[in-house]
Amino acid sequence: MSTERLSQQIQFILEIDRLKQVLRQTKIMGGQRQENSAEHSWQLAVMALVLAEYANEPVDPAHVVKMLLVHDVIEIDAGDTWSFDDKGYLDKEERERLAAERIFSLLPADQAGPLRALWDEFEEMETPESRFANALDRLMPMLHNFHNEGGTWRRDGVTLKKVLARQSAIAKGSQALGDYSLALLEQAKKLGIAPVEQ
Amino acid sequence: MSTERLSQQIQFILEIDRLKQVLRQTKIMGGQRQENSAEHSWQLAVMALVLAEYANEPVDPAHVVKMLLVHDVIEIDAGDTWSFDDKGYLDKEERERLAAERIFSLLPADQAGPLRALWDEFEEMETPESRFANALDRLMPMLHNFHNEGGTWRRDGVTLKKVLARQSAIAKGSQALGDYSLALLEQAKKLGIAPVEQ
Numbered sequence: 001m002s003t004e005r006l007s008q009q010i011q012f013i014l015e016i017d018r019l020k021q022v023l024r025q026t027k028i029m030g031g032q033r034q035e036n037s038a039e040h041s042w043q044l045a046v047m048a049l050v051l052a053e054y055a056n057e058p059v060d061p062a063h064v065v066k067m068l069l070v071h072d073v074i075e076i077d078a079g080d081t082w083s084f085d086d087k088g089y090l091d092k093e094e095r096e097r098l099a100a101e102r103i104f105s106l107l108p109a110d111q112a113g114p115l116r117a118l119w120d121e122f123e124e125m126e127t128p129e130s131r132f133a134n135a136l137d138r139l140m141p142m143l144h145n146f147h148n149e150g151g152t153w154r155r156d157g158v159t160l161k162k163v164l165a166r167q168s169a170i171a172k173g174s175q176a177l178g179d180y181s182l183a184l185l186e187q188a189k190k191l192g193i194a195p196v197e198q
Numbered sequence: 199m200s201t202e203r204l205s206q207q208i209q210f211i212l213e214i215d216r217l218k219q220v221l222r223q224t225k226i227m228g229g230q231r232q233e234n235s236a237e238h239s240w241q242l243a244v245m246a247l248v249l250a251e252y253a254n255e256p257v258d259p260a261h262v263v264k265m266l267l268v269h270d271v272i273e274i275d276a277g278d279t280w281s282f283d284d285k286g287y288l289d290k291e292e293r294e295r296l297a298a299e300r301i302f303s304l305l306p307a308d309q310a311g312p313l314r315a316l317w318d319e320f321e322e323m324e325t326p327e328s329r330f331a332n333a334l335d336r337l338m339p340m341l342h343n344f345h346n347e348g349g350t351w352r353r354d355g356v357t358l359k360k361v362l363a364r365q366s367a368i369a370k371g372s373q374a375l376g377d378y379s380l381a382l383l384e385q386a387k388k389l390g391i392a393p394v395e396q
Contacts, residue, residue, distance in 0.1 A: 013241070013341070017228075017241065018227065021230070032219070039218045039236035041240050043237045045240070069243050076224070115247070143212065
C-alpha cells in the first residue's frame with residue numbers, strides 16, 4: 001500500500017466535507033433551514049436510482065449517480081450560484097473551472113482525471129446521462145418550492161419566464177419529468193404560490 | 199407513463215428529505231455543528247468511489263455506492279443510534295426493521311424490493327460490498343474525531359475498548375483501512391485526543 005497515495009485520497013475526502021457548509025437558496029422540506037449542497041447531492045443520487053426509467057434515452061443509473069455525487073464539489077471554492085442570480089452567472093464558469101482544477105487535483109492523477117471528467121460531462125450536457133442528471137438537478141428545487149409554499153419562486157425578481165427557462169432543460173433529459181414539472185407549475189398557480197407571470 | 203407510479207416515486211423522494219434532519223453525534227469538519235445522516239451518506243458514497251481499491255476482495259464500487267446511499271434512510275423513523283449508546287442498541291434492530299418496512303414500501307413494489315434488499319445487505323455484512331461499505335461507515339467518524347480534537351472520543355463513557363470494538367469491523371472490509379484507522383488512534387494518543395484506556 002502506498003501511504004502517500006492513501007494520504008492524498010483521505011485529504012480529498014476531508015476537503016469535500018466543506019460542501020456541507022455550502023448553502024443553497026432552496027430550503028429543506030418543511031422550510032426550517034436552507035439546504036446544503038452535500039445533502040442535496042445525496043438526494044439527487046437517490047432520485048437517479050428511483051427515476052432512471054423516465055430518461056428519454058436509456059441511461060446507466062450508476063453513471064448518473066456518480067456524476068451527481070461530484071457535480072457540486074466545485075462549490076466549495078466557487079459557492080452555490082443561485083439559478084436566478086443573473087450577476088452571479090457572469091463569471092460562474094471561470095470560478096467553477098478553477099475550483100475543479102484545485103479540488104480534483106487533490107487526488108492521485110489516475111483518479112483526478114476520471115472524477116473531473118464526470119464534472120465536465122455534467123456541465124456539458126452532451127450525453128444521455130448528463131442530460132438526465134441535469135433534469136433531476138432542476139426538478140428537485142421545483143419540488144421543494146412547490147411543497148414549501150412557493151419557496152424561492154415567491155422572491156422579488158423571480159418571474160415565471162425565468163423559471164420556465166430553467167425548467168425547459170428538464171424535458172431534454174426526461175420528457176415525462178418535464179411534463180410533470182409543468183403540471184406542478186400549473187398546480188402552483190391554482191394554489192397562488194407560483195412565480196409571477198411577467 | 200403511469201401517473202400513480204410516478205406519484206409514489208416522488209412521495210418517496212420527498213419522504214427521504216427528512217433524513218436531512220436526523221442528526222448524528224459526529225460533528226462536521228471544523229466542529230461547527232452536528233452532521234446529519236443525509237450529508238453523511240453522500241460523503242460515504244464519494245468515499246466508496248475513491249477508496250474501492252482498498253477492499254479486501256474485489257468490489258463493484260457502484261454497488262457499494264447504492265448501498266451507502268440508502269443505508270441510513272431507516273433513521274427517519276428509527277433515529278440515529280450512536281455507536282456508543284448501549285441502551286439505544288437494545289431495540290435498534292426492531293426499530294430499524296419497522297422503519298425499513300414503512301419507508302421502502304412507499305415505492306412501487308418492483309423498486310421497494312431491490313432498495314430494501316440493499317439495506318438488508320448492508321446490515322448483514324455477508325458480501326464483500328457490504329463489508330467494505332461498513333468499513334467506510336466506521337472509518338469516517340474516526341476521521342472526523344481525529345480532525346475535530348477527539349470529538350466524541352472525548353466524551354464520558356467512551357473507552358478505547360469500545361472504540362476498538364467498533365473499529366475492528368473495518369479490517370473485515372479493508373485490511374489497509376483497518377491498519378490506517380489503528381495508526382490514527384496511535385497518533386491520537388500522542389496528541390492527547392484519544393479515547394481513555396480502560
